[in-house]
Amino acid sequence: QKEVEQNSGPLSVPEGAIASLNCTYSDRGSQSFFWYRQYSGKSPELIMFIYSNGDKEDGRFTAQLNKASQYVSLLIRDSQPSDSATYLCAVTGSSNTGKLIFGQGTTLQVKP
Amino acid sequence: GAVVSQHPSRVICKSGTSVKIECRSLDFQATTMFWYRQFPKKSLMLMATSNEGSKATYEQGVEKDKFLINHASLTLSTLTVTSAHPEDSSFYICSAVLGGSPTVGSPLHFGNGTRLTVT
Numbered sequence: 530q531k532e533v534e535q536n537s538g539p540l541s542v543p544e545g546a547i548a549s550l551n552c553t554y555s556d557r558g559s560q561s562f563f564w565y566r567q568y569s570g571k572s573p574e575l576i577m578f579i580y581s582n583g584d585k586e587d588g589r590f591t592a593q594l595n596k597a598s599q600y601v602s603l604l605i606r607d608s609q610p611s612d613s614a615t616y617l618c619a620v621t622g623s624s625n626t627g628k629l630i631f632g633q634g635t636t637l638q639v640k641p
Numbered sequence: 642g643a644v645v646s647q648h649p650s651r652v653i654c655k656s657g658t659s660v661k662i663e664c665r666s667l668d669f670q671a672t673t674m675f676w677y678r679q680f681p682k683k684s685l686m687l688m689a690t691s692n693e694g695s696k697a698t699y700e701q702g703v704e705k706d707k708f709l710i711n712h713a714s715l716t717l718s719t720l721t722v723t724s725a726h727p728e729d730s731s732f733y734i735c736s737a738v739l740g741g742s743p744t745v746g747s748p749l750h751f752g753n754g755t756r757l758t759v760t
Contacts, residue, residue, distance in 0.1 A: 563748055565751075570732075571753070571754070572647075572734045572753050572754040573685070573734075574751070575748050575749075578748050617684065617685070619749070628675070628690070629675070629687075631684045632684060633684040634684050
């Protein structure tokens with residue numbers, strides 16, 4: 530079982546729709562959870578982070594965390610073509626080594 | 642906000658030569674930096690953790706003699722790919738975090754990456 534799993538996609542949504550990106554993790558002791566966006570040929574940029582159960586909203590983005598189910602998601606409201614990118618879920622392990630464990634990423638395509 | 646600068650952004654070298662990639666934290670001191678490698682359409686693979694003033698910690702399967710890491714100051718880490726071969730061609734990305742370990746208060750910030758092509 531991979532430590533952090535994401536559906537590689539592509540996930541295709543029409544412009545203006547809600548895009549829902551999901552991620553599961555195996556280390557129950559993980560404490561911090563991050564979503565990064567990566568455009569083709571570029572390095573990742575931080576979108577959201579969350580550490581407590583529930584929802585966290587920032588503009589059009591909402592991160593959701595459910596530690597009991599070991600599940601974290603990212604919702605993008607009013608999706609725009611510029612949101613088309615690969616979204617990487619990243620999790621800190623419980624061993625406090627400082628490492629960030631990445632999922633394989635979900636490719637999102639927002640069609641005009 | 643925190644900025645990590647990586648140089649060069651793109652390099653082409655001949656097989657057998659060595660290439661040095663620099664990673665600098667511009668507005669904060671980074672006791673720890675992380676080096677990642679990414680193949681096309683794949684996720685980031687952690688290569689090593691660079692610790693200021695001490696030896697780097699390499700992930701399993703990463704050759705420490707091939708990928709030399711030096712973290713000589715709190716703002717600079719370098720990765721040297723020695724005796725490069727075509728299979729070393731990849732996207733190399735450094736990252737840093739204030740305080741050493743990424744947390745929600747101090748997330749990991751990435752450099753712009755270096756595209757290495759070995760001919």
